[in-house]
Amino acid sequence: MSNEIIPRPALGKPTVVPAPQGYSGAGFMATKLEDVIGMARKNSIWPLPFATSCCGIEFMSTMASNYDLARFGMERLSFSPRQSDLLMVMGTISKKMAPVLKEVYTQMAEPKWVLSVGACASSGGIFDTYSVLQGIDRVIPVDVYVPGCPPRPEQIIDGILKIQELVAQEGFRRRYSKEYEHLLKTYKID
Numbered sequence: 001m002s003n004e005i006i007p008r009p010a011l012g013k014p015t016v017v018p019a020p021q022g023y024s025g026a027g028f029m030a031t032k033l034e035d036v037i038g039m040a041r042k043n044s045i046w047p048l049p050f051a052t053s054c055c056g057i058e059f060m061s062t063m064a065s066n067y068d069l070a071r072f073g074m075e076r077l078s079f080s081p082r083q084s085d086l087l088m089v090m091g092t093i094s095k096k097m098a099p100v101l102k103e104v105y106t107q108m109a110e111p112k113w114v115l116s117v118g119a120c121a122s123s124g125g126i127f128d129t130y131s132v133l134q135g136i137d138r139v140i141p142v143d144v145y146v147p148g149c150p151p152r153p154e155q156i157i158d159g160i161l162k163i164q165e166l167v168a169q170e171g172f173r174r175r176y177s178k179e180y181e182h183l184l185k186t187y188k189i190d
């Protein structure tokens with residue numbers, strides 16, 4: 001991965017989010033409500049960083065001025081699950097920690113998404129031992145995986161952009177669908 005930093009808009013020039021597809025004319029614009037809500041959600045994600053080890057340091061770098069996660073409408077980190085919609089898991093998760101992670105996930109309101117950052121969170125990484133959870137998807141559903149040990153901030157940002165794509169495209173009714181209900185049941189989550 002190159003060390004190139006994603007360019008930011010020039011000072012004084014705010015990023016303008018493109019409007020969803022639709023029909024527009026003089027003084028009007030018609031589009032789907034679902035698309036407008038998708039656009040708003042996509043650009044105002046509130047992440048909950050669940051950082052347990054070295055990958056968390058990469059996340060700190062992703063938040064800081066060089067990479068500046070605020071460009072994606074994500075400057076408001078939440079350490080309260082009830083006020084977050086993106087759970088970012090970064091670092092080694094021990095089996096003892098797994099119920100805590102699951103509790104945090106279940107306390108988050110719908111709709112919610114999960115980003116697994118780094119080899120440890122995604123698969124246990126190099127720690128194929130009795131005490132380490134071999135991937136957080138053993139206890140909670142994951143939407144996007146970011147590979148690497150540790151992943152660079154650019155990779156974390158790439159994962160976030162993929163989450164944003166999912167958020168923007170998610171239909172209103174997905175969380176009420178039989179498939180989603182079934183998915184949660186497989187994780188024993190009510």
Ligand code: SF4
Pocket residue numbers: 053054055056090091092118119120121125148149150151
């Ligand atoms: S994936 Fe590598 S850098 Fe990330 S927490 Fe595990 S050992 Fe540390």
